[in-house]
Amino acid sequence: MDKYQINHLKELEAESIFVIREVAAQFENPVMLFSGGKDSIVMFHLARKAFWPAKVPFPLMHIDTGHNFPETIKYRDDLMEKTGARCIVKYVQDTIDQGKAVEETGVNASRNKIQTITLLDAIEQEKFDAAMGGGRRDEEKARAKERFFSHRDEFGQWDPKNQRPELWNLFNGKKNMGEHFRVFPISNWTEMDVWQYIYMEEIELPSLYFTHKREVFQRDGVWMAKAPFMQLKEGEKLEMRDVRCRTIGDVTCTGVTLSTANNLQDIIQEVAATRVTERGGRADDKRSESAMEDRKREGYF
Amino acid sequence: MSGKESGYLDMELLRFTTAGSVDDGKSTLIGRLLFDSKAIFEDQMEAIEKASLRSGGEDVNLALLTDGLKAEREQGITIDVAYRYFATPKRKFIIADTPGHIQYTRNMVTGASTANAAIILVDARHGVLEQTRRHTYIASLLQIPHIIICVNKMDLVDYKQEVFEEIKSDVEAISSKLSVKDVRYVPISALVGDNVVDRSKNMDWYEGPTLMYLLENLHIGSDINRDDFRMPVQYVIRPQSKDYPDYRGYGGRIMSGSLNVGDTVKVLPSGFTSKVKTIDLFTESLQKAFAPQSVSVQLEDDIDISRGDMLVKETNGHEPIVSQDIDVMLCWFNERKMIPGGKYTLRQTSAEMRCMIKSVDYKMNINTLENDPDDLEVNMNDIVRVKLRTTKPLFYDSYNVNRNTGSLVLIDETTNETVAAGMIV
Numbered sequence: 172m173d174k175y176q177i178n179h180l181k182e183l184e185a186e187s188i189f190v191i192r193e194v195a196a197q198f199e200n201p202v203m204l205f206s207g208g209k210d211s212i213v214m215f216h217l218a219r220k221a222f223w224p225a226k227v228p229f230p231l232m233h234i235d236t237g238h239n240f241p242e243t244i245k246y247r248d249d250l251m252e253k254t255g256a257r258c259i260v261k262y263v264q265d266t267i268d269q270g271k272a273v274e275e276t277g278v279n280a281s282r283n284k285i286q287t288i289t290l291l292d293a294i295e296q297e298k299f300d301a302a303m304g305g306g307r308r309d310e311e312k313a314r315a316k317e318r319f320f321s322h323r324d325e326f327g328q329w330d331p332k333n334q335r336p337e338l339w340n341l342f343n344g345k346k347n348m349g350e351h352f353r354v355f356p357i358s359n360w361t362e363m364d365v366w367q368y369i370y371m372e373e374i375e376l377p378s379l380y381f382t383h384k385r386e387v388f389q390r391d392g393v394w395m396a397k398a399p400f401m402q403l404k405e406g407e408k409l410e411m412r413d414v415r416c417r418t419i420g421d422v423t424c425t426g427v428t429l430s431t432a433n434n435l436q437d438i439i440q441e442v443a444a445t446r447v448t449e450r451g452g453r454a455d456d457k458r459s460e461s462a463m464e465d466r467k468r469e470g471y472f
Numbered sequence: 473m474s475g476k477e478s479g480y481l482d483m484e485l486l487r488f489t490t491a492g493s494v495d496d497g498k499s500t501l502i503g504r505l506l507f508d509s510k511a512i513f514e515d516q517m518e519a520i521e522k523a524s525l526r527s528g529g530e531d532v533n534l535a536l537l538t539d540g541l542k543a544e545r546e547q548g549i550t551i552d553v554a555y556r557y558f559a560t561p562k563r564k565f566i567i568a569d570t571p572g573h574i575q576y577t578r579n580m581v582t583g584a585s586t587a588n589a590a591i592i593l594v595d596a597r598h599g600v601l602e603q604t605r606r607h608t609y610i611a612s613l614l615q616i617p618h619i620i621i622c623v624n625k626m627d628l629v630d631y632k633q634e635v636f637e638e639i640k641s642d643v644e645a646i647s648s649k650l651s652v653k654d655v656r657y658v659p660i661s662a663l664v665g666d667n668v669v670d671r672s673k674n675m676d677w678y679e680g681p682t683l684m685y686l687l688e689n690l691h692i693g694s695d696i697n698r699d700d701f702r703m704p705v706q707y708v709i710r711p712q713s714k715d716y717p718d719y720r721g722y723g724g725r726i727m728s729g730s731l732n733v734g735d736t737v738k739v740l741p742s743g744f745t746s747k748v749k750t751i752d753l754f755t756e757s758l759q760k761a762f763a764p765q766s767v768s769v770q771l772e773d774d775i776d777i778s779r780g781d782m783l784v785k786e787t788n789g790h791e792p793i794v795s796q797d798i799d800v801m802l803c804w805f806n807e808r809k810m811i812p813g814g815k816y817t818l819r820q821t822s823a824e825m826r827c828m829i830k831s832v833d834y835k836m837n838i839n840t841l842e843n844d845p846d847d848l849e850v851n852m853n854d855i856v857r858v859k860l861r862t863t864k865p866l867f868y869d870s871y872n873v874n875r876n877t878g879s880l881v882l883i884d885e886t887t888n889e890t891v892a893a894g895m896i897v
């Protein structure tokens with residue numbers, strides 16, 4: 172690499188900052204979705220870089236399923252305080268209480284589907300015209316074709332046939348009343364890139380990402396954390412193990428990894444050697460081969 | 473392998489696009505690259521195995537890896553640009569995977585717009601077809617710096633050198649008429665794996681590099697224009713805070729060239745000049761920045777600058793051209809055909825304005841590579857040369873000199889769709 176070249180992480184960073192600035196310039200009322208997971212932590216870090224020394228000129232929004240690891244919420248609140256950013260929190264529980272959705276029941280019950288309703292409601296209520304998310308194209312086949320600027324109709328739906336071509340550095344965020352965009356600034360990052368970047372930038376993460384002892388059980392080959400709102404099926408039993416999270420989502424459908432990695436270098440090594448994708452640990456994707464795609468059409472992140 | 477020192481953080485990024493006719497083996501090749509570089513995880517592999525069985529196949533079908541959306545899976549075709557990722561210790565790769573159907577010129581144009589390299593597949597049994605000509609033409613029109621012609625399915629022609637050489641000279645005959653800089657030829661079998669990642673034992677006569685070696689070693693340092701500093705202003709950063717009461721930074725991505733603190737820059741369109749006071753990237757203060765970095769630039773003087781303006785440096789007499797009348801090679805993307813004399817929104821760098829299509833000079837017949845001045849109806853996937861008149865001056869470089877400041881898109885004012893991509897002549 173000569174002195175006028177930058178490494179792949181710096182180039183991805185430059186691209187993401189460009190996209191985030193484009194959103195701030197092209198939309199009147201954008202928002203950045205924040206889940207407390209590593210992808211949204213990185214995305215928020217990039218947003219701070221994009222506007223420094225000014226504050227990030229849009230709020231964050233957390234769609235709270237109520238099924239969180241408590242560490243995630245604490246991390247979120249500390250981060251907001253430290254950076255002076257504003258985070259709007261919307262509760263899936265409210266959506267249920269208002270009768271707009273019925274809670275799934277059974278052992279595999281998850282609030283993922285309802286989360287979409289809460290999100291779309293919030294976008295409508297707050298009149299957001301662009302919602303940035305930390306989705307990456309390497310996560311799942313259906314995301315491989317996703318644009319940076321993803322157009323949603325007035326029902327918040329995604330039509331794979333009606334997406335705008337994106338060429339060079341030119342993004343088209345024009346829309347009609349009532350429509351909005353989802354924007355994915357870290358589209359081109361892989362899980363490995365995210366970890367390497369966190370390491371390079373020394374970004375602080377919730378403790379969940381590092382090894383800790385936790386009560387877990389196995390379901391369909393995936394290790395799941397014990398949580399108050401989880402029911403065990405017959406034959407499943409709790410064990411104490413050394414684990415860490417690869418993603419942090421709804422506890423009911425996010426698996427954990429057996430691991431003793433307690434620092435970023437070890438995690439990077441683990442990711443490099445790993446044989447299962449991140450989403451492999453997500454029960455919600457296993458439901459059917461096209462699960463992700465179906466949820467995306469409906470307006471899931 | 474321990475982090476910062478291991479070289480892990482010292483990888484380059486290379487973007488490439490793949491093109492080929494249906495069944496040339498594109499999906500198999502991509503699957504092979506991902507598989508051999510271990511970018512395929514066990515759970516994905518399991519899913520593919522299951523899907524292969526379901527569709528009646530016996531062997532694991534690597535091509536299934538790259539099939540995306542459900543509807544397409546059912547039809548058994550891919551219809552859009554899909555992005556794939558893999559990495560070797562040297563480089564991270566982004567593949568813009570585009571299908572080979574006749575009607576999808578626009579997809580290849582899209583995938584090609586950001587590519588450092590294009591892989592064009594040719595089936596060894598069929599040789600050069602119209603499609604090969606079209607793909608090579610698009611690669612040259614979009615000025616992709618490196619083209620790799622992969623002659624695939626060599627196993628089906630007994631790995632014969634003559635077959636490879638004949639195809640090579642046929643492609644050379646085409647490319648000599650086009651402005652392509654760097655063309656390479658590799659005989660491969662995507663299915664068996666010959667010369668993809670590992671050297672083939674079946675083609676001793678071939679002394680060149682494998683495809684993977686090329687991808688890892690193509691010189692991409694000069695793919696961006698390094699000479700002419702251009703930075704379109706995207707967003708003006710004004711904290712107006714206690715700590716930074718007077719900070720006024722111009723946020724943007726450097727599209728080409730480089731910038732030092734102290735350099736004199738000119739602001740377009742006003743023409744005012746000033747000196748660079750600071751270059752910031754978050755809490756880092758830089759002495760120097762270059763394409764493709766995103767930075768915030770402060771100037772010594774208070775000049776009224778907003779989004780759509782451009783900071784430039786004059787080097788070797790090169791400055792952007794300022795004009796309201798431009799000649800453009802246009803690729804039409806929309807089902808609704810182009811309206812002659814029609815008005816569209818034009819977007820180029822961070823600038824936006826309206827424009828009118830003054831005239832269509834000719835349509836490119838991309839199968840024969842001849843200009844047709846008589847057929848001027850512009851439909852989806854057509855490539856035409858047009859004259860545009862804009863409502864205000866555009867500052868640009870010719871696309872051949874600068875892909876980032878010489879490119880534009882047209883947007884339909886009623887549907888908001890991106891209807892065309894243009895390269896300024």
Ligand SMILES: Nc1nc2c(ncn2[C@@H]2O[C@H](COP(=O)(O)OP(=O)(O)O)[C@@H](O)[C@H]2O)c(=O)[nH]1
Pocket residue numbers: 492493494495496497498499500501535624625626627628660661662663664
């Ligand atoms: N014998 C042989 N068959 C190949 C090779 N590459 C691809 N194929 C086969 O050609 C067919 C089409 O391949 P596919 O990758 O789906 O083509 P695509 O339409 O270009 O994506 C499949 O049956 C592949 O197994 C090769 O190198 N040798």
